[in-house]
Amino acid sequence: MTTQIHETQQIHETHQAHQAHQIEPTAVPGTVPGAVPAKDRILTGDRPTGPLHLGHYFGTLQNRVRLQNEGMDLFLVIPDYQVLTDRDVADRLAEHVEGLVLDYLAAGVDPSRATIFTHSAIPALNQLLLPFLSLVSVAELGRNPTVKDEIAHSRQAAVSGLMFTYPAHQAADILFCKANLVPVGKDQEPHLELTRTIARRFNERYGPVFPEPRTLLSEAPLLLGTDGTKMSKSRGNSLAIRASSDETARLIRGAKTDAVRRISYDPEGRPEVSNLVLLTALCQGRSPYEVAAEVGDAGAAGLKAAATEAVNAHFAPLRARRAEYAQDLSYVRELLREGNARAGEVADRTLAEVRDAMGMRR
The missing domain is CATH 1.10.240.10 (Tyrosyl-Transfer RNA Synthetase)
Incomplete structure (x- = not known):
């Protein structure tokens, strides 16, 4: 079964490389004072709150596969902790995580060339949140427009501390692997600006450790949902990739x-x-x-x-x-374990550098 999966995946990648409507992203220049990977490293991902839809596919998934096939180092985070930013419980979390991996694989993401991992499985990544929070003010977190929008549409009766610190947590997602290119839409640019601010302040205070990641803007068109508003999992107006x-x-x-x-x-x-x-x-x-x-x-x-x-x-x-991948969820879980192990090694190295820079290693 695994051999068949890899064969169909290779066929799909060849087909995608020749599609005329693929979107070309635009890299926005930024300074990179810290140590960076030998080649461009991209960090992107999706919250596990439901199946990916056609807006995700044409907006991001195609580009991820193309960038992977061009040799860029692709890290795909499934931020399961962040599901709790705007809701009280993470319903059907394991099912949604596995569903995202199935969507990635079906779209052509190659786990031998991309690192797929879950947020909660990388302790060293999450430990970066504490020093990062010391580098930003409450006012800076509070005026982040993306957080304001999330709060406005929150399902919670009150704003949680996790919601408020979301931009710093996202900075940890990006900087733990020293990603220097981050694909985002216009609405996510404030998060990237805060990430650059955190990286710059850390480097100025403790010495060069982190790159200041550049924004990779896509010209992908915005697809509307069936009700005429932005296609969104939470609005119930989307057409899932996996739909029959x-x-x-x-x-x-x-x-x-x-x-x-x-x-x-x-x-x-x-x-x-x-x-x-x-x-x-x-x-x-x-x-x-x-x-x-x-x-x-x-x-x-x-x-x-x-x-x-x-x-x-x-x-x-x-x-x-x-559907073929879904017949063998043990294979999906093994891929996640392998991705978590790779991401964990990267995070451990970065956290060790941070502790050295801050004089905390004994």
Whole structure:
């Protein structure tokens, strides 16, 4: 079974490398005073709160696989502790963690070239939070716009200390492995700025240990959910990567459109219709204007039929690979153990450097 998995994975990687609609990220320059890896190291990840959706796939997963295949050192964190930042309990946590790994593998992430690990399994990473918190003020944490947004949408009756320290915890995620490139959307840039601030202050106070990571901005398009708002696991408007063909058809049939019969691509004036046009185009590797012209007077029903066919055709191989991996969850758990061991070794080395720099090693 493992041999078959690797064979299908190699086929998928070759296919992805030739896709015309892959997104090119933009690296934003930044200074790097600390020790850095011999090649670019990328840290990224997803919170285990549910299945990844098409927005994740076209926004980040494709790029991760491409960067991995170009030889960059890819670290994928599954921040299970951070699930507790905006909710009282972490429901079905183990299932969601394994589900993320299945999505990664099905999309083409190669565990022999990428390190997949869980936040809670790396004690040395989490120990970095204490010195990092000493380098930032309460006011700096409080005015982080991402934290403000998380607090506004929090499921908790009161803001937890974990929620408040989330930016410093994320800095530990990034700096423990000395990542020097971090793919983010615009809304996450404040976290990266605080991470650079923490790295810079540590280096100034104790000596050069950490790089100041650069932001890797993607031009990936924003996909809307079926209700016309941003696609999100928490909003219940997303189309999961793992969805069956029937479920895909049902969800797309229920997607919001408008009353104008002729289909056009106009993201500003017709966002919901344009979203389905774009989704179809992304799956087919075509221009959204070409797709819109082809659907023409077939209206919303014709557009939804085209989108359903395109999504199911594009994701059928990925879903088949995911189902094959899911038959052997012991393999998934072993990959996590191996990834946790590799990440733990990196974190131990970094924590030792931090203690040396701070004069705490005995």
